[in-house]
Amino acid sequence: MGVLEVSVTGEAGDFWLDAGFEAGSGITALFGHSGAGKTTILKMIAGMTRPKTGRIVAGGRVLFDNEARIDLPPQGRQVGFVFQDGRLFPHLSVRRNLTYARWAGKRRATRPFGEVVALLGLESHLDRSPATLSGGERQRVAIGRALLSDPAILLMDEPLSSLDQARRLEILPYIEAIRDETAIPIVYVSHEIDEVARLADTVVVLEQGRMLAAGPAAEIFGRLDLGDTLGHQEAGALIEGVVGAVEPEYGVALIDAGGARLELVGEGFSAGEAVRLRVRARDVAIARQVQAGHSIRNQLPCVVEEIVKADPAFVELALNLGSQRLRSRITRKSAEEMEIAPGQEVVALLKAVSVERRVARHRRERPPQ
Amino acid sequence: MSEAEATVVILSAKVAFTAIVFGLVPGFAVAWLLARGRFRGKTLLQALITLPLVLPPVVTGYGLLLLFGTKGPLGSFLENTFGVVFAFRWTGAALAAAVMAFPLLVRPIQLSIEAADPGLEDAARTLGASRIMTFLTVLLPLALPGVIAGAILAFARAIGEFGATITFVANIPGQTQTMSLAIYSLLQSPTGDAAALRLIVISIVLSLLAIVASEWFARRLARRRG
Numbered sequence: 001m002g003v004l005e006v007s008v009t010g011e012a013g014d015f016w017l018d019a020g021f022e023a024g025s026g027i028t029a030l031f032g033h034s035g036a037g038k039t040t041i042l043k044m045i046a047g048m049t050r051p052k053t054g055r056i057v058a059g060g061r062v063l064f065d066n067e068a069r070i071d072l073p074p075q076g077r078q079v080g081f082v083f084q085d086g087r088l089f090p091h092l093s094v095r096r097n098l099t100y101a102r103w104a105g106k107r108r109a110t111r112p113f114g115e116v117v118a119l120l121g122l123e124s125h126l127d128r129s130p131a132t133l134s135g136g137e138r139q140r141v142a143i144g145r146a147l148l149s150d151p152a153i154l155l156m157d158e159p160l161s162s163l164d165q166a167r168r169l170e171i172l173p174y175i176e177a178i179r180d181e182t183a184i185p186i187v188y189v190s191h192e193i194d195e196v197a198r199l200a201d202t203v204v205v206l207e208q209g210r211m212l213a214a215g216p217a218a219e220i221f222g223r224l225d226l227g228d229t230l231g232h233q234e235a236g237a238l239i240e241g242v243v244g245a246v247e248p249e250y251g252v253a254l255i256d257a258g259g260a261r262l263e264l265v266g267e268g269f270s271a272g273e274a275v276r277l278r279v280r281a282r283d284v285a286i287a288r289q290v291q292a293g294h295s296i297r298n299q300l301p302c303v304v305e306e307i308v309k310a311d312p313a314f315v316e317l318a319l320n321l322g323s324q325r326l327r328s329r330i331t332r333k334s335a336e337e338m339e340i341a342p343g344q345e346v347v348a349l350l351k352a353v354s355v356e357r358r359v360a361r362h363r364r365e366r367p368p369q
Numbered sequence: 370m371s372e373a374e375a376t377v378v379i380l381s382a383k384v385a386f387t388a389i390v391f392g393l394v395p396g397f398a399v400a401w402l403l404a405r406g407r408f409r410g411k412t413l414l415q416a417l418i419t420l421p422l423v424l425p426p427v428v429t430g431y432g433l434l435l436l437f438g439t440k441g442p443l444g445s446f447l448e449n450t451f452g453v454v455f456a457f458r459w460t461g462a463a464l465a466a467a468v469m470a471f472p473l474l475v476r477p478i479q480l481s482i483e484a485a486d487p488g489l490e491d492a493a494r495t496l497g498a499s500r501i502m503t504f505l506t507v508l509l510p511l512a513l514p515g516v517i518a519g520a521i522l523a524f525a526r527a528i529g530e531f532g533a534t535i536t537f538v539a540n541i542p543g544q545t546q547t548m549s550l551a552i553y554s555l556l557q558s559p560t561g562d563a564a565a566l567r568l569i570v571i572s573i574v575l576s577l578l579a580i581v582a583s584e585w586f587a588r589r590l591a592r593r594r595g
Contacts (some may be wrong), residue, residue: 048491074494087492091510104506105497149496 002152003185004045006027008064009056012040017209020054023153023292026201027179027186029217031193032229038189039221042155045187046081047074059152064144074317075105080151081147084158086142088130094141095126101149108278109148111182120144120174127368136167140174147178154178154186160195168195175199176357181301193234197278198220198356221278224308224316235281238356243273259322263297265354276357281316284328284347288338298350304342307335317350373542374568381547383548384459385527388467390521392474396417396519397512400478402593407486422472426532433537435466461538462545466530470523477522482508514590521583523578 009225017037021028030038043049045056047063050071056064058079090096100118101107109116117123120140130138137347139159146154156175160168176199179186180334190196196217197205197355203220205212213220220226220240227235241257253269255277256263263276269275290299305325306318315335319326326348340346370378402408403415421429437444437455445451454462485508493503509516531549538545540554552568555561 013424019432046495048494074491075499076498078497079493081490081495083488085488087486087488089489089507100493100498100506101496104493104502107497198450289378 003059004187005055005057006041006045006054008051010040010044010049010051010054015209017041017051019204019206019209019211021204021211022216023065023184023202023204024185025185026156027175027188028197028202028204029198029200030187030189030204030206031196032191032202032206033189034145034211035082036191036206037190038206039157041206042081042157042187042189044082045077045153045155047072062289063092067139072085078152078277079254080149080154081155081162082139082146082156082159086138086162088137088138088145089134090130092130093130094122094128094130094133097130097141097178098126098145098148100145105149107150109150110202111147111150111237113148116144116147119177119219132169136164136170139163139171139260143174143178147182147184151184156186156188158189160192161190172198179359180250193231194290196237197238198276201218204304212343218324222318222327224318226307227310227316232314233282233317234280235316235329236283237324237325239277239321239324241275241277243269243271244273245271252315257322258324259326260300262287262300262350264351264355265283266355273368275355278356279326279350279356280352280354281327281329283350283352284326285321285351286317286328286330286334286338286340286351287347290347291349296349296351298348298353300326300350301345303346304340304344304346306339307344319355370571374425374571376543377546377548377551377568378571380459380543381528382437384462384466384547385459385524387463388428388470388527389474389524391463392467392471393516393520396474396523397427398479399424399518400519400545401424401482402589404479404482418475419472421469421533422425424531426469430465430533430536433461433468433533437461437464455538457538457541457545459538459544462530462547465537466527469530469533470526474519474523475514477514477519479515481512483519485511495556509541514587517583517586517590521579524578529573530574554561 004023009018012036013352016199017040019037019041030041032038044051051064053066054064062070063077072229089100099113101110115206120143121222122140122144125137133141160171163171179344188199200217202215203217204214205220205226212229213226218240218265221236221238237258241262243253244256244261245254251265253264253266255264255275300319300321302319304317305320308316309332310316310329313331314334315328317328317330319328328348399418403411420546429490435441439448439456441444444455454459455464489507493507498506529549534547535550540546540550548568552565554567555568
């Protein structure tokens with residue numbers, strides 16, 4: 001049972017939307033190209049666009065049901081919405097914007113004002129006018145304003161897309177802090193694979209108004225059949241692991257990931273920390289046996305699960321690594337010369353690993369999906 | 370200021386104020402329809418609203434006389450139902466001023482509503498605000514500069530109204546003789562030049578004061594927005 005259940009059909013621009021998914025706690029990413037219908041789904045959940053048919057349930061309340069003729073107005077839905085462009089009220093101060101739901105919406109915030117302000121680092125901006133804020137500050141206020149409206153669920157419509165790269169990196173930790181420190185489920189719309197890889201617990205992939213796939217992030221990222229939507233160049237698997245040991249004298253950490261052990265360069269890791277790693281398919285080479293005499297540190301024995309021809313020159317491999325899945329993109333020529341086939345045992349050589357998410361042990365344990 | 374002059378000034382102010390006060394609500398509604406509405410005949414509505422601006426005022430005044438005179442369809446209805454009489458009363462002068470000033474009232478409000486992002490109202494609704502609360506806390510404050518600009522323009526137009534007023538409700542001292550009509554009457558008499566000049570000076574002073582007040586108000590509003 002999800003906290004949010006959506007099953008809707010309706011018009012979305014010039015195509016027909018037909019999507020159904022459930023979102024649990026944590027962050028559910030709606031991912032797809034622009035115009036896939038992601039924003040339309042959010043608007044339907046918030047009550048700004050009416051689905052043709054369907055049913056929407058959030059936090060145990062039916063928000064829309066065309067058969068039961070239920071269609072709550074937006075103000076009755078308790079759905080927080082963070083818009084792409086912030087949409088702060090220009091005639092009100094930051095403080096009046098943040099407290100808008102209280103004084104204009106008659107909502108009683110369950111979270112103390114000071115706590116939300118501190119969580120988003122807005123203490124020194126309260127008396128400023130929105131026009132004087134930077135893009136990043138504006139989005140933080142928009143997030144705080146939605147949080148203070150006592151939402152049962154928080155919708156974020158590409159909240160970072162109007163910001164430059166530096167500002168994005170500034171906001172992401174705040175979104176992660178909300179995920180970790182409040183129990184509010186978040187539906188996060190994005191067409192940026194990096195954001196999804198970092199934030200999402202569950203991923204829903206949309207294409208032209210249709211749902212292609214839905215499931216836990218690692219499972220979706222490990223699939224080979226979503227390349228057209230997820231991208232071939234950036235494609236890669238997500239691996240969840242725990243820091244097993246650190247070797248500060250080398251500046252490396254050893255990560256336990258479902259039976260396999262990875263060596264990672266990076267500062268500031270501590271044993272026991274949960275990490276999410278992203279290994280791009282193009283950074284994984286394949287060997288028949290463990291090799292000696294070269295500099296690649298991560299050589300992981302795994303089993304070939306699946307081979308898919310990506311284009312005339314390349315093939316994509318799905319590799320079973322204990323309980324996790326790795327992906328590799330190698331040339332078709334080498335795959336044929338090495339006679340790689342499903343079921344075969346090979347060694348994956350990892351040229352690069354990026355750390356997408358770090359959750360320190362002292363944080364609240366997140367419930368399983 | 371003599372007593373007669375005071376009567377003229379007070380009557381003009383009363384007529385113009387009444388015209389604006391009663392014009393504001395329908396003015397805002399029409400401005401909203403024109404800015405946000407999607408319906409057939411929108412261009413026709415826009416044209417109808419603008420008509421008094423381009424028609425000879427005498428024609429507008431005659432039209433009002435036909436509609437709202439004692440024998441006119443609307444005039445007799447209003448008199449029989451609500452006891453409201455427009456013909457040859459100050460209320461008629463206010464109606465004429467309101468009709469003549471309406472396009473000037475509507476246009477700035479329409480522009481300010483067009484400039485206000487409807488997305489802000491969507492945002493307010495998701496934060497729990499009802500339609501009415503959203504209007505009061507988002508659209509109205511955002512449209513306020515337009516409302517003020519429209520009201521000042523319309524007030525100035527109402528104070529100066531002449532053609533439609535004299536055609537509709539004639540030129541009765543103490544009843545329908547506003548500033549413009551009084552100055553006109555004085556200029557018609559061989560000895561009225563000096564008295565006319567005094568009224569002219571008064572009208573210039575009042576106009577200047579109105580402009581200064583509106584500038585002050587606009588600046589205060591701008592400063593509040595940062």
